Amino acid sequence: MPQDPSVAGFYDRLAPDYHLIFPDWDASMARQGRALDALIRTHRAAPPAAETLDILDCSCGIGTQAIPLARHGHRVTATDVSLAAVARAAREASARGARLSTAVADMRSLPFADARFDVVVCADNSLPHLLTEDDVHRALTEMCRVLRPTGLLILSTRPYDEIRRDHPTSTPPQLGPAAPPARTVTFQLWHWHDDGERYDLEHFQLVPEEAPEGAQGENWDVRVRRTTYWALTRRQLTGFATAAGFTEPAWHTPEETGFFQPVLTAGAPERGAPEHPSP
Numbered sequence: 687m688p689q690d691p692s693v694a695g696f697y698d699r700l701a702p703d704y705h706l707i708f709p710d711w712d713a714s715m716a717r718q719g720r721a722l723d724a725l726i727r728t729h730r731a732a733p734p735a736a737e738t739l740d741i742l743d744c745s746c747g748i749g750t751q752a753i754p755l756a757r758h759g760h761r762v763t764a765t766d767v768s769l770a771a772v773a774r775a776a777r778e779a780s781a782r783g784a785r786l787s788t789a790v791a792d793m794r795s796l797p798f799a800d801a802r803f804d805v806v807v808c809a810d811n812s813l814p815h816l817l818t819e820d821d822v823h824r825a826l827t828e829m830c831r832v833l834r835p836t837g838l839l840i841l842s843t844r845p846y847d848e849i850r851r852d853h854p855t856s857t858p859p860q861l862g863p864a865a866p867p868a869r870t871v872t873f874q875l876w877h878w879h880d881d882g883e884r885y886d887l888e889h890f891q892l893v894p895e896e897a898p899e900g901a902q903g904e905n906w907d908v909r910v911r912r913t914t915y916w917a918l919t920r921r922q923l924t925g926f927a928t929a930a931g932f933t934e935p936a937w938h939t940p941e942e943t944g945f946f947q948p949v950l951t952a953g954a955p956e957r958g959a960p961e962h963p964s965p
């Protein structure tokens with residue numbers, strides 16, 4: 687089963703509205719950036735320091751993690767398979783005075799030299815867009831290849847262990863920014879495949895139609911976009927990361943990290959070996 691060919695199209699269409707998922711996107715970015723920066727400084731094999739790190743965000747979307755990490759002083763390269771998302775990430779970064787180097791790239795084939803980055807970030811349920819063992823393996827092998835020996839992988843997904851116990855068929859409504867006359871509402875319908883592991887999702891956004899100044903609009907513009915996910919458990923993902931060459935995989939709960947999803951950290955293969963072995 688190849689990756690859903692509509693993934694880039696799904697995010698191209700969502701890119702202009704992506705921030706409407708958050709009540710306050712800037713506040714969410716600041717929180718996520720703080721949590722990830724702290725995780726990086728705690729779990730990187732090299733001594734924790736206030737140094738600037740080379741970070742690749744290989745599924746940057748509109749920049750929700752890449753922009754705040756750049757604002758924490760890191761040199762961030764932000765890539766994604768969606769051109770519209772990458773273009774928006776670049777615009778939003780420059781509007782906030784953050785420096786991002788951006789490119790369109792598929793995480794299964796990263797256009798970077800070996801050992802180019804200190805950290806690879808793949809956050810907020812991006813890897814589960816890959817639907818086969820082969821594709822997940824390719825992506826993780828690529829992330830491993832571009833990491834330096836002391837490098838760190840940071841990957842987050844929905845809490846799929848819990849989700850696969852219940853197989854929910856929808857997500858609760860999320861309210862967008864509190865802009866009058868009404869807020870945008872986002873929710874998803876999930877249609878599980880027979881394997882119990884993958885699901886097709888319909889992503890609904892209800893956007894209030896323009897109403898005269900001060901009036902409450904009566905009509906909603908309904909935007910529906912569709913894609914497919916593989917609800918990988920923590921055990922499955924740990925297995926894939928290890929098979930791709932990562933070492934010391936460890937899961938961290940939102941309570942531990944302050945990040946809103948479970949986070950997998952893992953080290954580059956030579957982690958633990960001295961970077962400059964003595965003769």
Ligand SMILES: C[S@@+](CC[C@H](N)C(=O)[O-])C[C@H]1O[C@@H](n2cnc3c(N)ncnc32)[C@H](O)[C@@H]1O
Nearest residue numbers: 697745746747750766767768792793810812815
């Ligand atoms: C749920 S979004 C998260 C985006 C961003 N990390 C955030 O939190 O706002 C998932 C992202 O994964 C990207 N993606 C999916 N498959 C990809 C692939 N094969 N290579 C690179 N990016 C991919 C999508 O284009 C999308 O931007």
